[in-house]
Amino acid sequence: MFKNSSKILFSLILMSGTMITISSNSWLGAWMGLEINLLSFIPLMNDTNNLMATEASLKYFLTQALASSILLFSIILSMLKINVTFQLNFNYIYMINMMTLSTLLLKSGSAPFHFWFPGVMEGLSWNNNLILMTWQKIAPLMLISYFSMKMMFFVVILFSVLIGSLGGLNQTSLKKLMAFSSINHLGWMIAAMISTESLWMIYFLMYSFLSLTMIYFFNNFKVYHLNQLFSMFLESKSVKFIMFLNLLSLGGLPPFLGFFPKWMVIQYLTFNNHLFLMAMMTMMTLITLFFYLRICYSAFMLNYYENNWYTQVNLNTNSMNFYFIISFISLSGLMFMNLIYFLL
Template sequence: MSPYVLTILLSSLGLGTTMTFASSHWLLAWMGLEINTLAIIPLMAQHHHPRSTEATTKYFLTQATAAAMILFASTTNAWTTGEWGIDSLSNPLATTMFTTALALKIGLAPMHFWMPEVMQGLDLTTGLILATWQKLAPMALVIQTAQTINPELLTVMGILSTLIGGWGGLNQTQLRKILAYSSIAHMGWMVIIIQYAQQLTLVALGMYIVMTSAAFLTFKTAMSTKTSTLATAWAKTPTLVSMTALVLLSLGGLPPLTGFMPKWLILQELTKQDMPLMATTMALAALISLYFYLRLCYVMTLTISPNTTISSTAWRTQTIQTSLPLALFITAALGLLPMTPTILTLLT
C-alpha cells in the first residue's frame, strides 16, 4: 500500500475516533463511527486474498447494520423527546436498540459471532487495530450513556461475554481467534462494572489495550499465527518468549501481574454493590480464560523444539521489524501494577 494512502487511512481512523469522543450530538457521533469504519475497510482488504476479502465483507455488513441501528435509535429518541443530545437518551425502545448496536460494534455477547471469523482473516497488524483502536469510539458512547441503559441488560451482556470468551477460546489453535475470544471476555469485564464505577472501565480498557498490543506485536515478530508454530519461537528469541509468557498470564489476570489489578478492583466493586454471586461468576469465568493462556505459555516455554511440532521450522533470520513499540508495550504490560493507585486517582 502506498505510504500516502496509508497516511490518509490512519489519519481518518484517528479523526473518526476523535470526532466521536468530542461529540455531544447523535449525528456527529454516528458520523465519527462511520468514518472509523470506512477507514479500516481498505486496510483489511489490502491483501488480495479470499480470506481477507471475506473478513472485510463480514465486518462491513455487521458494522453497517450497527450504524443503521444507531441512526434509527437516535432518530426514534429525537422523535419522542425532541432532543439530539447524547445525554438525552430516554426512550426505552431507542435505549435497547442503541445498546444492541454498540454491542454489535465492539463484539459483545450475544452479538459477538462476527469477531473471531473477521479476526482470523486479517493480518496481525490490522487485527491489532481491530482489537484495540476500534473499541475506543463505541466504548466512549457506552460510557456516556451508561446511566440511562437498562442495568439488567448490561449485566447479562457482561456475564455472557466473559463466559463465551472463556469457553470459546478453549479449543482454538489459531492465535488470532484466541485473541478475539480474549477481547470478547475483556469487554464483558468492562461492561459489567460500567454502571457502578466508570473509572474502573477506563482502567480495564487501558490495561487491555496495552497487554493485547504486546501480544499482537510479539506474534508478529515471531511470525506466528498458530499455536504449533509458537514452539519454534523459544530457539529464536528466548528473552522475548519469556516476556510474552508473562504478558499472556497478565491477560489472564494472574497475580501479581498487571492484568490482575483491574479484575480484582472490579470484583471488589461488585462485592460492595451487594452482588457476590455476580462476582463469583466473573471470577470463575476468568479461570476458564486463564486455561488457554496457560496452554499458550506451555507451548512456548515447555515444548522442546522442533521435535514435538508438526510445523516446519522457521528460518532463523534477523528480524527487520521495529522493536521499540514492542518493548514499550511489554514493559507497560508487566510494570503498570504499582501505578494502578495513581491511575485511579487521576481518573476519579
C-alpha cells in the same frame, strides 16, 4: 502498514471519526462519526497478500452497516414527538434505549452480538487486528457508558465472559484466541462502566497495552498458529518464556500487570454487593487462564519435542529491545504500582 500516502490519509480519517463521536453532543453527530470511522477502516483492511482480507472487510462492512442503520432508526424514533403521551410512556423509551444499546454492543463486538468478530479477526493482518481490538472499540464503548441500564448490562457481562472463555477452548488459531480474549475483556470493561467513568478507561488502556505486547510479538515473527510457537525460538528460550508470561498477563494472572484492572473491578463489585456477577466473572476468567496455562505448560516445563531441523529466526536487536521493554512493564508493572502506592 504505511506503504503509501492513502494509508496515512485513511488512518487520520479513522482517528478523526472516533474523535467526532466521543466529542459529539447529539446522537446524530455520534452516528456520523461512527460512519466516517467505518468507511475509513474498510480501505485499511484490504491487503493484497491476504486472500481472506476481502471476505473479512465485507463481513465487517455488512455488520457495521446493519448496526448503523438500526442506530439511526432508533435515534429518529427517539426524536419523534408525534404523540406526547405515547412518547413519555416508560416502555416505549426503554425499548428505544435497548435498541440503541444493542446496536452499540454489536459495533463493539460484545456477546451475544459477537458472531462477526472472530471471523473478521481471522481474515485480517495483525496490525489491523490491533486497530479492531483497541481503537475501533473506543467510540462504541464511550457511547455505551452514557446508558444506565444495569439489568441489560448484567446480561451482556455474563454472556461476554461466558462466550469469551468457552469460545477460546480448543482454538489453534492465535487470531481467534485473541478475538475471544477480547470478548471476555469487553465483559470486564462493561462491568467497570457500572462503577465509574475512569475505571473502564483505565481497564481499556491496560488492555490495549497488553494487546500491543502480544500483537507486536506475533506480527514481528509472523506467528499465526499455536504449533508455530512450539517449533520457533528453540535457540532462544528466554524469548519464548517472556512471550508466554505476557500471555498470562493478558489473561489476568497475578502478580502481572493484567491483574491490576481486574482487581479494581472485583473490589468495586464486592463493595456494591454484586457478588453473583463477580463470582461468575472470576470463574469464567479462570477458564480463560486454564487454556492459556495449557498453552504455556510445555514452554514453561521446557520438555516439548524439538525438531532436528528448524527455521533460524532472525532476532533483530532494536525490535527485541523494544519488545523486552514493553514486556518488562507488562510483567512487573503491578509490583511497581503497589510500591508507589505504599510509598505515597
